[in-house]
Amino acid sequence: DAGVIQSPRHEVTEMGQEVTLRCKPISGHDYLFWYRQTMMRGLELLIYFNNNVPIDDSGMPEDRFSAKMPNASFSTLKIQPSEPRDSAVYFCASSFRLDTGELFFGEGSRLTVL
Amino acid sequence: GDSVTQMEGPVTLSEEAFLTINCTYTATGYPSLFWYVQYPGEGLQLLLKATKADDKGSNKGFEATYRKETTSFHLEKGSVQVSDSAVYFCALSRGTYKYIFGTGTRLKVLA
Numbered sequence: 001d002a003g004v005i006q007s008p009r010h011e012v013t014e015m016g017q018e019v020t021l022r023c024k025p026i027s028g029h030d031y032l033f034w035y036r037q038t039m040m041r042g043l044e045l046l047i048y049f050n051n052n053v054p055i056d057d058s059g060m061p062e063d064r065f066s067a068k069m070p071n072a073s074f075s076t077l078k079i080q081p082s083e084p085r086d087s088a089v090y091f092c093a094s095s096f097r098l099d100t101g102e103l104f105f106g107e108g109s110r111l112t113v114l
Numbered sequence: 115g116d117s118v119t120q121m122e123g124p125v126t127l128s129e130e131a132f133l134t135i136n137c138t139y140t141a142t143g144y145p146s147l148f149w150y151v152q153y154p155g156e157g158l159q160l161l162l163k164a165t166k167a168d169d170k171g172s173n174k175g176f177e178a179t180y181r182k183e184t185t186s187f188h189l190e191k192g193s194v195q196v197s198d199s200a201v202y203f204c205a206l207s208r209g210t211y212k213y214i215f216g217t218g219t220r221l222k223v224l225a
Contacts, residue, residue: 004157031211043158043203043215056211091157099209101146101165105157 004106023092137204
């Protein structure tokens with residue numbers, strides 16, 4: 001089975017532009033997570049979905065960030081407008097059970113905002 | 115609140131050397147403990163886990179034992195290879211969606 005698929009792998013954009021990151025979780029995984037990784041703050045949970053429903057978005061830094069999961073096989077993370085401080089690697093992860101603790105991560109989307 | 119502390123890197127070793135990466139945690143009760151590994155340009159992947167005290171997780175020659183008395187979960191490998199060069203993350207979970215990750219320890223193995 002394919003793993004978690006993210007796109008794009010790399011995105012370079014200018015400040016003020018809209019950025020959309022995409023994620024396809026592993027089939028059958030009911031739990032989906034968006035994380036952000038930076039040198040300064042490490043790995044931060046942005047938002048968590050259970051059965052396509054956002055459960056906890058308290059990690060979303062500002063209103064400029066939004067995430068959706070229209071169906072079980074697709075999720076997006078949108079930043080509008082983007083700022084240089086949003087530059088980071090964004091990871092999507094999915095899981096089929098929370099009590100086993102195993103998260104399956106995608107390869108990440110490296111975002112650079114100039 | 116729950117937290118994970120792991121040794122700062124980078125750790126540089128010669129091939130075939132013994133590896134220890136320290137990890138301690140703060141949590142009430144009995145969380146599950148994990149080591150994840152991140153190879154360059156890739157996402158994190160689970161390396162091993164332990165779900166109760168005194169459990170030993172092992173995989174690919176790596177081992178870690180859940181020590182409740184010292185609240186530790188140190189990662190060890192008897193003989194590292196160049197291919198083990200990566201960033202290693204200690205993490206804990208209470209069985210909810212909130213995973214607490216350490217800051218990561220970069221390992222570099224020289225041939």
